[in-house]
Amino acid sequence: MHRRSFLQTGLLTTSLAFQEKYFPAKKGFSGSSEIVNAGIGGNNTADLLKRIDTDCLALHPDLTILMIGTNDMNSRKYIPLTAYEKNLREIVSKIRGINSQVLLMSILPAYEPYLYTRHPQSFYAPEGHSGRKQKVNEVIKKVAEDYRQSFLDMDHIFQRIGNVGTGPDSLIQNEANSKKTDGIHPTPEGYRTMAVAIFEYLTERQLPLNRIVCFGDSITLGDGGTEGKSYPAYLKRLL
Secondary structure (H helix, E strand, C coil): CCCHHHHCCCCCHCCCHHHHCCCCCCCCCCCCEEEEEEECCCCCCCHHHHHHHCCCCHHHHCCEEEECCHHHHHHCCCCCHHHHHHHHHHHHHHHHHCCCCCEEEEEEECCCCHHHHCCCHHCCCCCHHHHHHHHHHHHHHHHHHHHEEEECCCCHHHHHHCCCCCCCCECCCCHHHHCCCCCCCECHHHHHHHHHHHHHHHHHHHCHHHHHHHCCHHHHHCCCCCCCCCCHHHHHCCC
């Protein structure tokens, strides 16, 4: 049987049988990974640079999974695109400086009507929220290419299967599934979706799995740690 990729089918399963059948243990890999959830709510690229030494580099990861930019573009801590790119390049350069590989991920889509209850639409002028997000994700992809590092388009995955909106099946939190007018953070099923996509990406490309630091903001943090509802927690279970 020829396995079709999760990214091709959009189907998710995290069963042990599925893992053993389609993702046999990587040669030379013990089967247990050390995963650190180094996400902090409200962080932008400037914040990551302030704590990169202690929260990432000092841990000597073989792989750093990096998702950052949501607060740079959406919060009161807004950072213009040129400064964002400069910061992101510095973050990746520092991580590469300790010979850690980097997996950069695009930032997720958002439910815009909720955002406009927190910021006027003029906050996103002139390109609008979607246009600003597209530019941020283009920068992330370009930085990955320039440093010859991995890139996973999580925005595309959520756009295709996330049902981002007001329905209970949305993978982004809303009133129907979490009693919150959030519009930005994933639901538990959204975090599982992220973890499975990352798991498949890492396995197919044989990226290092022994020591992984997940570095980012509240979307990385989830409900904290690597035991609850966050993509690092679900990824730890898969690995």
